[in-house]
Amino acid sequence: MKKLLLLLIALSGFLFAITPIVPIPLHVKVNKQKALLGEKLFMDPILSSDKTVSCLSCHNIFTAGGADKRRFSLGVGGQKDNIHSPTVLNAVYNFKQFWNGRAENLAQQVNGPLHNPVEMNMTDSLIEKRLNADKYYKKLFYKVYKTRYITYKEVTDAIVTFEDALTTPNCKFDRYLRGKATLSKQQMRGYKDFKHLGCITCHNGINIGGNMMQKAGIFHTVFEKKKYPDLYSITKNAHFINVYKVPTLRNVALRAPYFHNGSAKTLYNAVMDMGYYQLGTRLSKNQVDDIIAFLKTLTGQRPVILGETP
Numbered sequence: 633m634k635k636l637l638l639l640l641i642a643l644s645g646f647l648f649a650i651t652p653i654v655p656i657p658l659h660v661k662v663n664k665q666k667a668l669l670g671e672k673l674f675m676d677p678i679l680s681s682d683k684t685v686s687c688l689s690c691h692n693i694f695t696a697g698g699a700d701k702r703r704f705s706l707g708v709g710g711q712k713d714n715i716h717s718p719t720v721l722n723a724v725y726n727f728k729q730f731w732n733g734r735a736e737n738l739a740q741q742v743n744g745p746l747h748n749p750v751e752m753n754m755t756d757s758l759i760e761k762r763l764n765a766d767k768y769y770k771k772l773f774y775k776v777y778k779t780r781y782i783t784y785k786e787v788t789d790a791i792v793t794f795e796d797a798l799t800t801p802n803c804k805f806d807r808y809l810r811g812k813a814t815l816s817k818q819q820m821r822g823y824k825d826f827k828h829l830g831c832i833t834c835h836n837g838i839n840i841g842g843n844m845m846q847k848a849g850i851f852h853t854v855f856e857k858k859k860y861p862d863l864y865s866i867t868k869n870a871h872f873i874n875v876y877k878v879p880t881l882r883n884v885a886l887r888a889p890y891f892h893n894g895s896a897k898t899l900y901n902a903v904m905d906m907g908y909y910q911l912g913t914r915l916s917k918n919q920v921d922d923i924i925a926f927l928k929t930l931t932g933q934r935p936v937i938l939g940e941t942p
């Protein structure tokens with residue numbers, strides 16, 4: 633059974649032609665004024681009902697690789713989220729948004745946290761009311777959108793434009809792919825293991841993940857007491873129990889804890905678990921160390937937009 637599954641995973645590589653890992657562009661074209669306004673909004677708790685929570689609270693792009701160091705983030709009134717916060721860095725390259733892919737793109741996604749009663753708990757009209765009462769935003773929105781009355785549409789557009797700019801180019805591995813850097817012996821061993829063991833069947837493409845849904849627990853079932861919003865929760869198809877979007881591995885070293893349930897405290901544990909649950913092997917300590925050395929080459933530069941001034 634185990635051999636058959638491994639064979640299937642290997643074969644799927646040929647049948648569905650695994651997309652190779654490709655570097656992310658060195659520069660992204662976004663409207664800078666909109667992105668910088670979006671940055672302000674991203675960090676401003678004015679967008680939460682009790683003015684305590686901003687997007688940044690749960691997606692720390694400065695200290696947590698765009699995710700949250702907490703296993704479960706805290707929203708308005710200190711309420712706990714029902715799934716671990718994923719990273720917003722390079723999220724623009726994901727084929728869908730949210731762990732279960734329920735939003736097609738960032739523009740759809742952004743409505744989620746703003747309206748979620750546990751996260752920011754706002755209505756469109758309350759957002760508009762607050763921002764239109766704020767002289768600073770009035771001026772800024774006029775400058776950027778030429779509008780005298782701020783609407784929800786411009787608010788989300790600005791945030792999404794900021795997210796479009798949250799890419800982390802030029803990591804060592806991208807430079808290696810472009811022929812501009814050499815990997816150390818250990819990083820190379822890790823990369824080879826990553827390919828040969830089959831990690832790359834799920835983590836590939838421009839985001840080294842983010843382009844398919846897969847079951848968490850292929851060779852061994854992941855037992856969980858709690859129910860999480862998986863693909864089953866929207867499709868009600870039993871095949872999709874515990875199926876999630878494969879997360880991007882870009883900047884993965886910066887954002888412990890890991891997985892939809894935040895159950896892996898360290899990258900070491902996460903890689904070990906992946907070997908066991910997804911590939912049915914118990915990786916040796918050396919293998920895990922090598923793979924981690926490789927994964928660390930996926931840490932890119934800070935998004936350029938964060939250093940920009942209007």
Ligand code: HEC
Pocket residue numbers: 674685686687688689690691705706707708713714715716717718719720723726728729730731732738741742745746750751752791795861
């Ligand atoms: C209280 C914590 C919290 C706040 C506030 C919050 N988020 Fe999130 N965010 C999460 C969690 C948890 C998820 C995963 C939910 C799921 O997949 O079901 C998520 C998912 C996302 C995703 C999808 C990433 C992916 O790979 O699927 C993006 C993008 C995102 N949030 C952006 C934002 C933006 C923009 C804001 C502010 C408007 C925001 N978030 C506010 C906790 C938060």
Ligand code: HEC
Pocket residue numbers: 826829830831832833834835846847848850876877878879880881884889890891892893899902903906907910911923
């Ligand atoms: C069959 C598909 C598949 C294979 C093979 C696979 N993964 Fe994963 N990987 C996933 C899925 C799905 C998740 C999300 C699991 C969850 O949230 O419970 C994940 C999550 C991760 C994470 C955590 C990322 C985060 O942000 O939380 C790391 C690290 C990781 N994988 C590394 C690896 C490595 C290294 C290998 C090879 C040893 C590997 N994966 C093999 C599908 C796969």
